[in-house]
Amino acid sequence: MNKNIQKIGGWVSFFLAIGLFVLQIVFLFLHARFQVEYSDGRFFYLINIFSTVFLGLAILLLTQIGKKQRLFGGVAIASCVLANGILLAVDVAKTRNIISISPNFKHVVSIKENKKTG
16 A cells, blocks of 8 residues: 555544544533433444544554554454444433434434333
């Protein structure tokens, strides 16, 4: 792979990871301060998964590391993705999300139903 393309891809991945991380931090601040929530609870976990994958890809493309370090990094990234996937599955099992968008795309209705209590 061309070194310039590798560096550009690494930096793009790094900035995407940082952007997604900042998005999560802003969301947590808004949630604590104004009780803002994602329209679907799964977004939180999906953003974490993408942020982890982009960060791992950036590290892989921007650094020269050995096989042992790559293996350790891959296991760490896979563990983070797996943990978020499990938490995502638990959230889906606990809460039913109903989202409806108006035909003109100006209004969104989001209903969250606790499956235990209805």
